[in-house]
Amino acid sequence: MNKFLKVGLFSATFLFIGVAHAVPLEDAMKSLAKNSKAFEKAQTVELAQTALDEMVKATQLAKQNKPKKLKKLAETDTKIIAYEAQFNLLLNEIQHAQKLVQENKLDEAKQVSSKFDEIKKQGHKAYRF
Secondary structure, X not given: OHHHHHHHHHHHHHHHHHHHHHHHHHXXXXXXXXXXXXXXXXXXXXXXXXXXXXXXXXXXXXXXXXXXXXXXXXXXXXXXXXXXXXXXXXXXHHHHHXXXXXXXXXXXXXXXXXXXXXXHHHHHHHHOO
């Protein structure tokens, strides 16, 4: 019985590690979607800035946590470079929107945010496995 318990705990640990390892990318994507919507609905500079700040964090997390099929590739592989470039592009657009929000140009920032969705579509087309 004791041996069975040890094997079960050992197996559960590896299962948990595998699931936990996949979660950061999924969580980052959910955060991006949630905060993108929050930004679109924001009526104040403060709410808009908070949503954009969260999008920056999620973008950086997603960039660091590559999809399973890309994890096996070298950092210099063109697929890895292209994946990271997608997130760099998104990060640049978010930062552009942040600058506009800081200048109290919320409506103009929301126009820029249409690029968020374009980048999302491109990324999902290329990297969603």
